[in-house]
Amino acid sequence: MSNRYAVILAAGQGTRMKSKLYKVLHPVCGKPMVQHVVDQVSALGFEEIVTIVGFGAEKVKTHLGEQVKYAVQEKQLGTGHAVLQAESLLGQKKGVTIVLCGDTPLLTSETIDQLLAHHEAEQAKVTVLTAEAKDPTGYGRLIRNEEGLVERIVEHKDASDAERAITEINTGTYCFDNVALFESLKQVKNNNVQGEYYLPDVIEILKSQGEKVAAFKTDSFEETLGVNDRVALAEAEAIMKRRINNKWMREGVTIIDPEQTYISSDATIGQDTTLYPGTMILGETVIGEDCQIGPNTEILDSKIGNGTVIRQSVVHDSEIGKDVKIGPFAHIRPASQIEDEVRIGNFVEVKKASIGKGSKASHLSYIGDAEIGKDVNFSCGSITVNYDGKNKYKTKVEDGAFIGCNSNLIAPVTIGKGALIAAGSTITEDVPSDALSIARARQTTKEQYMVKSTNKID
Template identity: 75%
Template sequence: MSNRYAVILAAGQGTRMKSKLYKVLHPVCGKPMVQHVVDQISRLNIQKTVTIIGHGAEKVKVELGGQTEYALQESQLGTAHAVMQAEEILGDKDGVTIVVCGDTPLIRAETMEALFKQHEEVAAKATILTAKMEDPTGYGRIIRNENGLVEKIVEHKDATDAERKINEINTGTYCFDNSALFAALKKVSNENVQGEYYLPDVIEILKNQGEVVTAYQTDAFEETLGVNDRIALAEAERIMRTRINKNHMRNGVTIIDPANTYIEADVQIGQDTIIYPGSMIKGTTVIGSDCQIGPNTEIEACEIGNETVVHQSVAHNSTIGSHVKIGPFAHIRPDSSISDEVKIGNFVELKKAVFGKGSKASHLSYIGDAEVGNNVNIGCGSITVNYDGKHKFLTKIEDDVFVGCNSNLIAPVTIGKGSYIAAGSTITDDVPTEALSVARARQVNKENYVNKLNLKK
């Protein structure tokens, strides 16, 4: 097998997106389009990958980092001109180069590998990735000879009536003999209405030189979808979401309603977990086996153990153990760590809180900037008062503490092991181990007070 290289075209502005965000950075299932392309290329045996950048160049570099080398196309003068910018990096290499667009997030490594294989088996100088469409209007048609080799690519506007009936189209992805590619690029002309240098012209140049040009036809046109506007972006999202959900279901995850379940590309889910409708699982979330997620739950960048239930709740950037019950309507904010066998009930909010094994906050509580020990019970309406308007402070609740309803714990404060906080208390000082702390005014009953008020009317 010859050396392999990749060129990703990612320099276009994407004006039809009508967006401040550079086109190839628009996300599909939580990941920028160009990152999907890079991820798939990374699964192949590629010696060098070069991404052609232009508009938004620095932002693309920030996103992709060291996963690729870069070449700058300062003026966008067409696809052939874009590939020419990689000459300094690839121009002296022997091997095969794949050229793929950065706005085709659905293309798979398996398809690109098949394209490489076809190219190498036929010993071609160029191989075009093609697909068939029911309505190919607007696409360049592939004209083959009797041996199946490519005679030419005819653009729709230039095609005869007979050629327009051909439904095999050029997808814009190619394999080239690397040396032949850069030699031919020097011969591409910009004598056209747009004054640009077009990569398909390389095909005609190679044909005129008597070189072999072939095509590999994929049976999945959807993989070749180029995203140029928000409509195509939504379609790519739908297709990618379906692909992701099917992969999880094949791996033993139950998704009750795949059409209304949104799982991003890097999520991992264990077997026999059930995902209910309306759930959004995002980022690098890892969910164990035998869990129940949803309905109407949002989880992002969390690690969740086994046999945990997250019901109609939101959890971000946190660790959640096994045999945990969360919700409904709970909010787990970033940097929280929930141990095994914990219960976080309805309308409970955690923020940067550690919750020990077997502890409970069942109703209507805010626990922020707190360390909660094992087997702690936090009563309904209790709050860790962590903010003085300028700074955040820590509340530490040790093991086996019982916090009564409607208690305010004014941080910084430590509640000692095994102690009790009486309902309605506002705690401003540390509580000793196994103490009962009562911090509220004594009840005063004024008998006949209402009658006295009535006499004054």
């Protein structure tokens, strides 16, 4: 949007989190809080977004990259001082600046847009985002005059009994005339108990100059939740989870038990897919239509084709085709590619392997560092032996091969098209197409052996 700017406050240490992780990087539904804020602002096409960083600055920069510009608050001297650090980037620009906190992950682009529209319609120098709180304890109260404009903001500790009865609170999100903002910030004093420069003081300065101060009240108090400790983090997580789940149910996804289903904010799910309890869809996972996922299934950063069924299994960083059946109790590890109509059964592990259309490993197999063709059968207990303790090697099994029960394929090795590996074989050399390979010790039976052994012991 032309002449619209955003400043995101993300410099505080967040001591109440009691964590080694910088506060705004704590995730909500799989995404850091500050990334939620950046995403919502970015959706509105602001001309420039500036993130104020301090503690943990490099980690925030590493995560956000070039999505935003940065200003550093070397010393944490209050919110007004933090915004002032953006002066070199925004100070001389005409337009509207919105100031948001990096620990408000639930705030939506719709609410931000409504706030901006109200600010511009009112032609105010500053507009405060407010909300109705059932329990306003601890929040600053908004005092309006007879015209509905902002008379003042009173902090809870300074409020009278009558003022504390007011339930409209200051959320800490503001729209400013950009030039007026930076001119006023230079007039803010730190003559308070904390010795800090507070951003809300700009409101008093502008009001004393006869400027218009407006307020926009959002209908959703929960959007304005600021996360300062683990309790609030859990509350934000629950709200975000409910919001995401409701979105997908409205899009045609069946969620059997939304309270027991977790979907990342970056995941995508197709219509008529059903998610059973205990399902966790993490990262940037894409699930097609008509799938059945769960119960008790975890999928991370993977692509799942239409009509696939995954039960009680784990899939990470892999691509699964259409009409595949996985589980129960299968583990698809990273860099695996499973094509259409494959069957991966119980207690099967696949790692960094491609498995061709129609192939199956129904139970108790390990397929790692392998290239498996079409219509291959891995019988019970068959494995690719890919690691010699120092290096990993590749196994190749061509179309239509049949790997008998309890077979070991010692990589590097190739099993030719249509070949048959006899049960119990340990294969160390390539097997030609259509060949039968038997690699096991010949059976020897010594009759009455145990009877004779027992007599000797007696």
